[in-house]
Amino acid sequence: xxxxxxxRHLALLAMAAALAAxxxxxxxxxxGTPADTTAGTFIGTAPDTTSSIALDGIPRVVPLPxxxxxxxMSDAMIVGDNIVMRSLSDSSITVNGKQVxxxxxxxxxxKTGTMVSTxxxxxxxxxxxxxDWVMLPSPDGFMMVQSGTGTKLLRFxxxxxxxxxxxxxxxxxxxxxxxxxAPAEGSAAxxxxxxxxxxxxxxxxxxxxxxxxxxxxxxxxxxxxLTPPFEISTSxxxxxxxxxxxxxxxxxxxxxxxxxGMWPKGLGAPVLRSVGTGGARPYAVALDDNGKLGVIWNGxxxxxxxxGVMGVAxxxxxxxxxxxxxxxxxxxxxxxxxxxxxxxxEIDARLYKGNLLLADVVVGSxxxxxxxxDVLVVADYGIGTAALSAQKSxxxxxxxxxxxxxxxxxxxxxxxxxxDHTVLLIGDENHLNIQQLxxx
Numbered sequence: 001x002x003x004x005x006x007x008r009h010l011a012l013l014a015m016a017a018a019l020a021a022x023x024x025x026x027x028x029x030x031x032g033t034p035a036d037t038t039a040g041t042f043i044g045t046a047p048d049t050t051s052s053i054a055l056d057g058i059p060r061v062v063p064l065p066x067x068x069x070x071x072x073m074s075d076a077m078i079v080g081d082n083i084v085m086r087s088l089s090d091s092s093i094t095v096n097g098k099q100v101x102x103x104x105x106x107x108x109x110x111k112t113g114t115m116v117s118t119x120x121x122x123x124x125x126x127x128x129x130x131x132d133w134v135m136l137p138s139p140d141g142f143m144m145v146q147s148g149t150g151t152k153l154l155r156f157x158x159x160x161x162x163x164x165x166x167x168x169x170x171x172x173x174x175x176x177x178x179x180x181x182a183p184a185e186g187s188a189a190x191x192x193x194x195x196x197x198x199x200x201x202x203x204x205x206x207x208x209x210x211x212x213x214x215x216x217x218x219x220x221x222x223x224x225x226l227t228p229p230f231e232i233s234t235s236x237x238x239x240x241x242x243x244x245x246x247x248x249x250x251x252x253x254x255x256x257x258x259x260x261g262m263w264p265k266g267l268g269a270p271v272l273r274s275v276g277t278g279g280a281r282p283y284a285v286a287l288d289d290n291g292k293l294g295v296i297w298n299g300x301x302x303x304x305x306x307x308g309v310m311g312v313a314x315x316x317x318x319x320x321x322x323x324x325x326x327x328x329x330x331x332x333x334x335x336x337x338x339x340x341x342x343x344x345x346e347i348d349a350r351l352y353k354g355n356l357l358l359a360d361v362v363v364g365s366x367x368x369x370x371x372x373x374d375v376l377v378v379a380d381y382g383i384g385t386a387a388l389s390a391q392k393s394x395x396x397x398x399x400x401x402x403x404x405x406x407x408x409x410x411x412x413x414x415x416x417x418x419x420d421h422t423v424l425l426i427g428d429e430n431h432l433n434i435q436q437l438x439x440x
Contacts, residue, residue: 195219
């Protein structure tokens with residue numbers, strides 16, 4: 001059974017109706033033709049953010065119950081009063097002569113980061129699948145959706161015990177097929193009565209000339225379609241999606257440039273625009289609970305740009321909100337006070353109580369004159385109506401010391417934010433560290 005997307009012109013009309021039905025608004029519409037830039041200027045509010053971020057205790061290594069290191073954290077989320085973390089399984093297969101592990105160990109920790117239980121699902125969740133997954137909250141606990149070459153949905157309770165059978169969001173495609181569109185990369189975000197799923201699809205076999213179609217669809221928590229699948233690009237890479245308050249923002253790379261597809265709250269038709277990230281991969285982020293969305297990326301330093309972690313809010317017309325007189329997104333740095341160069345594969349971004357919370361690993365000196373090394377950065381930004389780069393912020397730089405403090409080649413950070421404290425998870429290919437923080 002082949003997967004067919006709506007034709008592009010019909011998809012835009014259907015999207016307007018679907019967003020109206022699923023909380024995305026209705027009424028006036030805007031054009032769906034990509035513009036050349038997203039530069040705009042705006043004077044707005046920059047509310048206070050966290051006044052201070054402080055360490056609470058010393059960092060510690062969290063091993064598996066038998067004492068073995070907990071390797072390869074990929075993701076984590078708060079479920080109820082606990083933390084559920086996903087990491088490398090002990091199960092592996094050989095791919096192109098290399099040993100590759102499943103990413104399906106689920107560990108439950110309490111709100112202090114103390115291990116409660118761990119379950120290694122191996123390849124039982126998806127046979128032979130070594131790609132990544134997206135973790136999402138659900139009414140019963142949480143879900144996992146494949147973000148690589150597959151679209152399986154798996155459901156779990158709050159103790160990371162599996163509920164029911166796997167659900168394929170789209171019909172599986174045999175590796176030998178040459179006529180059906182197979183999934184390649186995906187992302188998902190919960191909003192309201194379900195979750196938005198964006199993925200690229202292509203014919204097999206994949207070659208250096210393969211073109212990837214980008215499709216967006218909303219599903220309920222049982223994997224049933226709430227909208228038809230909409231085709232929003234015919235040549236896309238690295239999709240990402242964020243959703244809040246009925247608004248949806250999809251980002252991707254196309255032809256070497258960054259793109260956004262914005263479906264604002266209160267407007268039915270999508271707006272497609274390019275974003276001047278200098279070719280860096282864009283990540284959609286939610287900036288409040290009422291439809292405000294933005295984009296962050298890791299920019300390269302050039303003669304005209306400081307580079308570093310950068311970000312912009314996106315208005316309802318798909319236009320980047322910039323300071324007055326500025327048209328170059330290369331100036332929209334958020335990491336000017338970080339004193340280092342980002343090296344984590346991705347930036348951890350969280351929305352909490354009206355603030356955007358970022359965490360990263362940078363290479364730099366902890367104090368002037370110190371040797372160059374790894375420094376952890378946790379930074380909070382107030383979210384007002386002004387440009388993100390103009391918002392008030394608080395930054396904490398952390399130097400890890402002691403046994404197990406070395407940060408490996410592939411660090412992953414996750415901020416688990418509870419009401420009175422934050423547990424910062426610091427994982428890599430060797431072990432897991434945690435550091436508790438407080439915010440005032």
